Amino acid sequence: MNSSYIFSLILVIILCVVAYMGGNAEGLRLVFGVMIPYLAVFLFVLGFLRKVLGWAKSPVPFSIASTCGQQKSMPWVEQNKLDNPSTTFGVIIRMFLEIVCFRSLFRNTRMRFHKSTDGVKIAYDWEIFLWAGALAFHYAFLVVLLRHLRFFFQPVPWCIQVIEFFDGFFKMEFVGEVIDIGTLQIGLPGVFVSGLILLAAVIFLCLRRLMSPKVRYISLASDYFPLFVILGIAVTGIVMRYFAKIDIVGVKAYTMGLVMFKGTLPPENVGGIFYIHLFLVCVLLACFPFSKLMHMGGIFLSPTRNMTGNTREVRHVNPWNYPVKTHTYEEYEDDYRDKMIGVGLPVDKKE
Amino acid sequence: MNDKKLIIIGLLIFFGVCSSVCWYNWLSAAEKGAPEPLLSEKAKAAGYCVVPKDKMKAEHMKILDQWREHVVRTGKREYVIPETGRTFNMSLSTGEDSCMGCHSNKSEFCDRCHDYASVKPYCWDCHLEPKEKE
Ligand code: HEM
Numbered sequence: 038m039n040s041s042y043i044f045s046l047i048l049v050i051i052l053c054v055v056a057y058m059g060g061n062a063e064g065l066r067l068v069f070g071v072m073i074p075y076l077a078v079f080l081f082v083l084g085f086l087r088k089v090l091g092w093a094k095s096p097v098p099f100s101i102a103s104t105c106g107q108q109k110s111m112p113w114v115e116q117n118k119l120d121n122p123s124t125t126f127g128v129i130i131r132m133f134l135e136i137v138c139f140r141s142l143f144r145n146t147r148m149r150f151h152k153s154t155d156g157v158k159i160a161y162d163w164e165i166f167l168w169a170g171a172l173a174f175h176y177a178f179l180v181v182l183l184r185h186l187r188f189f190f191q192p193v194p195w196c197i198q199v200i201e202f203f204d205g206f207f208k209m210e211f212v213g214e215v216i217d218i219g220t221l222q223i224g225l226p227g228v229f230v231s232g233l234i235l236l237a238a239v240i241f242l243c244l245r246r247l248m249s250p251k252v253r254y255i256s257l258a259s260d261y262f263p264l265f266v267i268l269g270i271a272v273t274g275i276v277m278r279y280f281a282k283i284d285i286v287g288v289k290a291y292t293m294g295l296v297m298f299k300g301t302l303p304p305e306n307v308g309g310i311f312y313i314h315l316f317l318v319c320v321l322l323a324c325f326p327f328s329k330l331m332h333m334g335g336i337f338l339s340p341t342r343n344m345t346g347n348t349r350e351v352r353h354v355n356p357w358n359y360p361v362k363t364h365t366y367e368e369y370e371d372d373y374r375d376k377m378i379g380v381g382l383p384v385d386k387k388e
Numbered sequence: 389m390n391d392k393k394l395i396i397i398g399l400l401i402f403f404g405v406c407s408s409v410c411w412y413n414w415l416s417a418a419e420k421g422a423p424e425p426l427l428s429e430k431a432k433a434a435g436y437c438v439v440p441k442d443k444m445k446a447e448h449m450k451i452l453d454q455w456r457e458h459v460v461r462t463g464k465r466e467y468v469i470p471e472t473g474r475t476f477n478m479s480l481s482t483g484e485d486s487c488m489g490c491h492s493n494k495s496e497f498c499d500r501c502h503d504y505a506s507v508k509p510y511c512w513d514c515h516l517e518p519k520e521k522e
Contacts, residue, residue: 081406082403082406085402086399086402086403089395089398089399089402090395090399092395093391093392093395093396097391186409187505187506189409189413190409190412190413191413191416191418191419191420191504192416192418192503193506194412197506198506198508201506201508202508226449226507227510282446282447282449282450283446284442284445284446285446285505286422286423286445286501286504286505287422287445289422289504289505290421290422293413293420293421294420296409296410296413297410297413297414297420306442334402337398338395
């Protein structure tokens, strides 16, 4: 038993129950359908701006670009231009690859005891699964999010329709013979792979934290919480799409009401699962700026990645330095030259 | 510090993206509310659908899926609802008492909703749309 994940799990379950009951209570539809979503978006946007502005105010006293390769030095020493860029353009490339490909996660290694004929040795091997899981998770999340914009844009822009087309490209439909357990039949609507990949990736990332003793040891409740919330969102979304069908046109009328500030309520018969989905999304948004999820904004501001590796060429001066009053040796000698010569001390300048 | 300028630009982009759901819809003229699917004369005359309207709205694609499955695998094309004794012709587009048999006005019925919700059923790659009279 580990109190961290039990705590998060119980919290998320309580949130689900609250949303389910709130959605079904007649008088609370306004609270759960309109007020809480607005509050959550408000907290998200303002919290995000405040956090980043706070970071912008922080000093960067040292040049701490992480050096993962040879820095630019003598002409005959080959520079690693990607890992230790000395120009702004190089930094842009490095940041781009970091944000788009998670390059530093790609280098993830794992320490193991390696048994060989001459005893047990410590070995580091390449561990790619965290990178693969994280990449799948983030891209699936992005695609699901972009596809959801069909609920928030009218007319639905062309680019979102393109995403829908490719996401549903496989025209995957499990025929009843394969999966047919009573109502559990998946057919139409066609399957969007991104939703399923998102679910699989979240489950993988949860299991990684739960199964590996080393990762579990360093995991806190605040690490499990977003995972469980996103798990809840993905499960309820998939349930709504493929099993407990809901009135999508009614839902879109509601979401359009939200963005047009009309205060439309969700459709009457939309069901508790929709409210769980919506409430967990609100919780995620509201917690976002105050949790580790802020790495979304933070990655752009990480000094180890976004500073140029040119410490041998340019002296990094902390822009926050205030002018310090100094008294150099030359000035000292000027002050005491007579006395120094008087007692026979050597001086640099003899008048 | 010059980074501050960059950060402010980044935040403006962030805010612009977040608020796009508002300004995009304010700028575009399209009708924002739910569309009204128009019932054809035939459907009006019949007065009922396969299941009640609320359920139909959410679950019509499941029904189509079951019909397709049933017809293609068993060859039987008649669908009887035991409670009411109503019979339907389990077909998307052919004959009386099929979906399009009653809803012969695809562009004013099916498409109105589908455009709004951005769904494009690929069924019409093979199945014939009913010809709509002007
Ligand atoms: C206010 C925000 C949101 C609303 C109103 C909303 C609403 C919905 C609705 C109505 C469905 C069913 C779609 C259908 O039947 O075609 C759905 C599905 C789904 N939602 Fe959300 N959702 C929201 C945010 C999110 C977020 C932030 C995520 C997390 C990435 C998410 C993940 C999913 C997933 C994985 C599905 C399954 C179906 C699919 O892949 O599209 N939703 N959502």
